[in-house]
Amino acid sequence: MDDVSRLIYRTPAHEWVERLPLGNGALGAMLDGDLPTTRILLNEETAWSGSPSSERSGGVVSAERAAGLLSAAREAVGGDDPGAAAAALAPLQVPYSQAYLPLGELRLTRRGTSDAPGYRRALDLATGIHHVGLGGFDEHTFVSYTRGVLVHRIRGGGEAAWHLDSAHHVLARASGSDGAELQLRLPSDVAPTHEPQAVPVTWSDAPGDALEAAVVVGVRRDEGEILLVLAAETTFTDMGRPPEGSAADAAERARERVDAALEAGWSELAAEHTTEFAMRMSRCAVDLGSVPLSESGEELPTDIRLRRAQSAASGPLAEDPHLAQVLFDYGRYLLLSSSRPGGLPPTLQGIWNDTMQPPWSSNYTLNINMQMNHWAAHPTGLDESAEPLWDFISALAIAGTETAARLYGARGWVAHHNSDAWLLSSPVGAGHGDARWTAWPMAGPWLVLHIADAMGFGAIDSARLRRLWPAMHGVAMFLLDWVRPDGAGGWSSAPATSPENAFVMADGSIGAIDATTTMDLALAREALHAVAQVADRLGEGDDPVAVAALALARSLPGSPAVDGGLLREWARPRAEEDAHHRHVSHLVGLFPGTQPWDLPTRDAAAASLTRRGDESSGWSLIWKSVLWARLGRGDRAEDLLRLLFRDAAQVTGPWAGGLYPNLFAAHPPFQIDANLGYPAALAEMLLQSHDDLRLLPALPPSLAAGSARGLIARPGVIVDLTWRDRALVTASLRTRDERTRSVRVRSGASVLDVVLDAGSTVVLTASDFRAGARRSVGGGEF
Numbered sequence: 001m002d003d004v005s006r007l008i009y010r011t012p013a014h015e016w017v018e019r020l021p022l023g024n025g026a027l028g029a030m031l032d033g034d035l036p037t038t039r040i041l042l043n044e045e046t047a048w049s050g051s052p053s054s055e056r057s058g059g060v061v062s063a064e065r066a067a068g069l070l071s072a073a074r075e076a077v078g079g080d081d082p083g084a085a086a087a088a089l090a091p092l093q094v095p096y097s098q099a100y101l102p103l104g105e106l107r108l109t110r111r112g113t114s115d116a117p118g119y120r121r122a123l124d125l126a127t128g129i130h131h132v133g134l135g136g137f138d139e140h141t142f143v144s145y146t147r148g149v150l151v152h153r154i155r156g157g158g159e160a161a162w163h164l165d166s167a168h169h170v171l172a173r174a175s176g177s178d179g180a181e182l183q184l185r186l187p188s189d190v191a192p193t194h195e196p197q198a199v200p201v202t203w204s205d206a207p208g209d210a211l212e213a214a215v216v217v218g219v220r221r222d223e224g225e226i227l228l229v230l231a232a233e234t235t236f237t238d239m240g241r242p243p244e245g246s247a248a249d250a251a252e253r254a255r256e257r258v259d260a261a262l263e264a265g266w267s268e269l270a271a272e273h274t275t276e277f278a279m280r281m282s283r284c285a286v287d288l289g290s291v292p293l294s295e296s297g298e299e300l301p302t303d304i305r306l307r308r309a310q311s312a313a314s315g316p317l318a319e320d321p322h323l324a325q326v327l328f329d330y331g332r333y334l335l336l337s338s339s340r341p342g343g344l345p346p347t348l349q350g351i352w353n354d355t356m357q358p359p360w361s362s363n364y365t366l367n368i369n370m371q372m373n374h375w376a377a378h379p380t381g382l383d384e385s386a387e388p389l390w391d392f393i394s395a396l397a398i399a400g401t402e403t404a405a406r407l408y409g410a411r412g413w414v415a416h417h418n419s420d421a422w423l424l425s426s427p428v429g430a431g432h433g434d435a436r437w438t439a440w441p442m443a444g445p446w447l448v449l450h451i452a453d454a455m456g457f458g459a460i461d462s463a464r465l466r467r468l469w470p471a472m473h474g475v476a477m478f479l480l481d482w483v484r485p486d487g488a489g490g491w492s493s494a495p496a497t498s499p500e501n502a503f504v505m506a507d508g509s510i511g512a513i514d515a516t517t518t519m520d521l522a523l524a525r526e527a528l529h530a531v532a533q534v535a536d537r538l539g540e541g542d543d544p545v546a547v548a549a550l551a552l553a554r555s556l557p558g559s560p561a562v563d564g565g566l567l568r569e570w571a572r573p574r575a576e577e578d579a580h581h582r583h584v585s586h587l588v589g590l591f592p593g594t595q596p597w598d599l600p601t602r603d604a605a606a607a608s609l610t611r612r613g614d615e616s617s618g619w620s621l622i623w624k625s626v627l628w629a630r631l632g633r634g635d636r637a638e639d640l641l642r643l644l645f646r647d648a649a650q651v652t653g654p655w656a657g658g659l660y661p662n663l664f665a666a667h668p669p670f671q672i673d674a675n676l677g678y679p680a681a682l683a684e685m686l687l688q689s690h691d692d693l694r695l696l697p698a699l700p701p702s703l704a705a706g707s708a709r710g711l712i713a714r715p716g717v718i719v720d721l722t723w724r725d726r727a728l729v730t731a732s733l734r735t736r737d738e739r740t741r742s743v744r745v746r747s748g749a750s751v752l753d754v755v756l757d758a759g760s761t762v763v764l765t766a767s768d769f770r771a772g773a774r775r776s777v778g779g780g781e782f
Contacts, residue, residue: 003285004126005322005329007302007663009033010119016041017648017660017670020123020130021352024145025340025388027232028351031141033121033132035113040106040141040152042215043351045344046236048421049190049201050098051209051243055424057189058095063406066092070408070495073513077494082511085495086435089513092407093429093438095198097420099190100347100362102354103232104166104182104215110157110226111137125333128277129270144273145340149261150230151269160226164215167356169203171212171247179218179258183247186211186234192361195430200357211235211243214251218258220265227266231257239344239395240423280336283381284710286328286682288703289321302326303661309645316645317638317702323645324682324703330663331679332380334672335373339385344421345392346373350672359669364392364419366443367499368583372619372673374450375592375626375680378457379687381710386454390468393447397471399423400444404478408441412478413471415443417499436512437500441482442493442520444475445527449592452530455537456594458716458736466538476531476549483524483552486515490571491556493520501581503574515571518560522589528553529595559601560586567601567608580613582620582655584627591623591630594690606631614639618657618665618674626681629698630688637685638700644674686721689713692744692751695731696723712736717743717756727766734761 012034013019019030019041028043061069069088076084119134130141136156143150154160163175164182172183188210191198204210213234220227233250235243261269292300292308305320312319338350347353348369353362364370370389377386400413403425408414416427417437429438451468454460486492493516502512528549535546561568569576569586589595590605597605609627616624625640648658648666657674658666665674686708688694693713709720716739720732728747735741738758745752750769754762 003287004281005326006125006299007123007330008299009121009303010301012121013662016354017664018662020121020662021334021337022128022130022141022143022150023337023351024143024148025338025343025351026148027143027150028338029141029143029150030352030354031130033130035134035137036111037107037109040108041354042103042105042232043353044103044213044232044234045351046211046234046421047101047103047186047213048098048211049101049187050422051188052240052422053208054098054189054422055094055426060094060406060426061091063409066407067409073495077513077515082505082513083509085513086439089435089439089495090429090431092427093431093433094424094426095430096192096195096428097361097363097418097424098422099192099358100349100353101186101190101356102167103213104164104168104184106217106230107163107165108160110154110160125329126278126281127274128333128337129274140270142270142273144261144269146272146276147261147269148231148257151261151266151273152228152230153266154226154228155224157226162217162219162228164217166215168213177219179216181217181251182215183251184213185247186213190357190361193357193359208242212247212250214247214254216251216254216258218262220262225266227262229258229261236421239392239421240399277336280382280384281332284332286325286706286708288325288706291322292320302663306659306661307647310647315642315702317641317700321703324641327663328679328682331376331675331677332382335376335382335385335676338672339388341384341387343388345370345388346672346676348671348673359667359671365417366415366419366447367417367437367440368623369619369671369673371446371450371592372622372677375677376683378453378459379683379712380679381712383454383459386450386459389450390454390464393451393471394468396423396425397444397474400425401474408482410478410481412474412476412481413444414441414478415447416441417443434512436497436502439495439513440497440499442523444478445523448472448475448527449530452533455534456714457712462538465534469534469538469540472531472534473545475527476545479524479528480545480548480552483520483556491521492516493524496520496571498569498583498585500583501569501585502577503570504577510577517570518568518586519588521556522560522593525553525556525558526589526593526595558595559597560589562601562604565604565607566611567604579611580615582616584609584612584620584623587627591626596691602631606633614643616657617655617667618644618671619667619677620655621657622674622677622681626684629681629684632698634685634698634700637681637698638702641700644678683711687711687713687719692746693717695721695728695745695747699723699726701726715741715743717741728769729766731764732761733764
């Protein structure tokens with residue numbers, strides 16, 4: 001696994017964004033590597049405030065009142081009065097989602113000092129093992145997915161002392177020579193910081209109002225070594241279901257896992273974890289250059305490399321192209337560490353949050369961020385990390401069915417801007433939320449595109465697809481009720497917004513609600529086509545909803561309207577309030593959409609991206625870079641990456657992205673979507689498969705030579721690439737399954753029709769493409 005990177009530092013972490021993350025999808029840890037005392041900050045994926053009743057705690061509007069409000073909003077839209085439409089919709093809002101919370105911390109004291117010569121801390125991204133070394137002192141830490149525990153071994157540190165603490169209400173505490181235990185009660189409500197009038201944190205002892213939790217530590221001493229094992233549990237049962245049991249019950253479950261792991265011992269635990277983790281990380285890798293070395297021949301620390309690259313006039317990737325590889329490996333590492341089968345999908349901060357009132361509640365934000373979190377799963381070979389998202393979509397579809405019927409009188413299901421582990425599906429804002437982000441009922445159509453993506457990449461079997469069919473079917477029903485002809489030759493999805501942008505009216509007022517938006521129509525078309533494709537796969541092509549979905553999809557416009565050389569964002573030409581807005585929602589049909597756009601529309605997309613500008617938040621930099629990649633502009637994609645690789649601490653502005661010392665990406669502050677989206681963006685620059693299979697379609701100029709292995713293309717093809725001087729050298733193609741597949745492969749202007757027999761590999765070279773006219777390669781008939 002030498003081709004997967006390491007993060008290396010010569011000093012301990014003093015700030016949270018210098019700590020290094022570990023995780024197994026459920027249990028997260030942030031390590032500072034300090035001596036003599038280290039604080040390991042703990043998270044657990046189910047540690048959310050509130051309960052399923054939180055969404056309705058302030059009351060919800062009745063179906064009768066909602067019908068009147070919706071009618072008033074649509075009438076205002078018809079009169080081009082977006083302000084009145086927003087006022088009509090405001091009572092539909094519930095206050096806010098609940099928050100994902102830190103669980104506690106483990107404080108360890110052992111012998112040594114971190115300012116002594118030779119100190120080193122490192123995170124091996126290939127194995128998910130954190131190491132701190134100094135002279136005779138040595139410790140390793142990992143979080144085992146198989147065992148569900150954090151494992152920490154200390155050698156040469158003398159006797160150790162430990163202490164557990166938490167910001168939650170402590171119900172019981174125990175500590176002794178063989179370990180420690182905390183039993184906790186979490187808050188019944190945590191308000192977001194953008195609701196300053198609300199009580200920040202609320203506690204309740206009433207049964208079912210809040211979760212309880214436990215953290216258990218066990219210790220084993222053996223020939224100068226100390227093995228410490230930690231497990232955490234809560235009374236969370238499943239998404240949308242009430243808590244069950246007590247903190248004592250949670251402690252018993254945690255203790256069983258700790259005891260079993262201690263019995264197994266370090267050697268078995270480490271070998272088991274390394275094999276499991278490395279197997280998944282090794283499926284896909286890129287090689288973009290050598291690691292810079294110091295004068296003594298040692299690998300340069302990551303923070304020093306980052307500062308050197310940031311200050312280089314030639315740009316960070318030209319100075320240190322290997323950093324592009326490090327961030328690719330890190331993004332895949334973070335995805336695997338924060339999203340595993342059977343768990344919850346990663347939040348805005350993944351599974352790593354240190355504050356009781358986190359930014360944007362560290363929730364599920366559904367108008368780009370949750371989607372971006374999963375873009376890399378299939379093209380970079382981490383299909384299992386998409387499974388929690390599939391489970392979330394299935395559960396949210398059930399929760400959102402009542403919301404669709406009550407708020408909109410619609411069949412199917414609906415979700416809006418925010419959600420949480422309790423499956424909130426209502427618009428949020430407490431009655432005063434701005435319509436530009438509250439009045440957006442299109443989360444469902446965007447989310448189900450991930451199911452179609454999984455099918456396209458050959459990442460999901462028919463049995464799992466069958467279980468997801470109700471969610472797909474429900475989205476189609478909602479769209480069939482929501483998207484309708486406007487009576488003038490166009491389409492309406494009113495009340496419609498383009499997240500989170502707004503426009504300027506003729507009188508200078510600001511509006512956000514229109515008859516439809518480019519995003520609404522693009523998502524509807526993509527989702528309806530996806531429903532039809534899944535129906536065909538499952539033998540449901542004659543289902544009346546699937547038939548109607550395909551008919552509506554074919555009726556909707558195939559590409560956005562163009563006005564003055566730019567893509568139209570709303571139902572009619574409008575002047576944006578902010579021409580440089582971070583959201584580029586009107587380009588969703590270009591990416592992650594897969595429908596073909598003609599050249600004039602692509603030119604308008606390029607002009608629209610140029611007008612939006614490059615400067616933006618971390619996740620927006622990623623979205624813009626992948627959009628430029630879809631347009632074949634590797635040079636412009638690199639311009640965005642140059643901004644992403646900036647020092648986040650030195651950049652000013654509310655929407656200025658960059659990287660922190662531990663390579664966490666800034667919104668700002670830290671938000672994980674840019675980290676998780678980056679591998680997908682780089683993969684899209686190297687390989688595209690939304691129509692034909694395109695090799696090196698948007699290679700950044702600074703990555704002139706390199707290789708990639710294990711990239712995944714539609715319709716389930718594994719691709720290895722090598723290139724030099726920005727030109728293809730070889731491409732190796734093989735199928736993921738036992739089916740023979742035909743793919744049309746493009747390199748530059750050349751095209752090859754390739755037949756891939758099951759179990760065989762086709763190797764293409766640059767000379768194959770230089771042969772000129774389209775021709776067939778491979779075993780069978782194309």
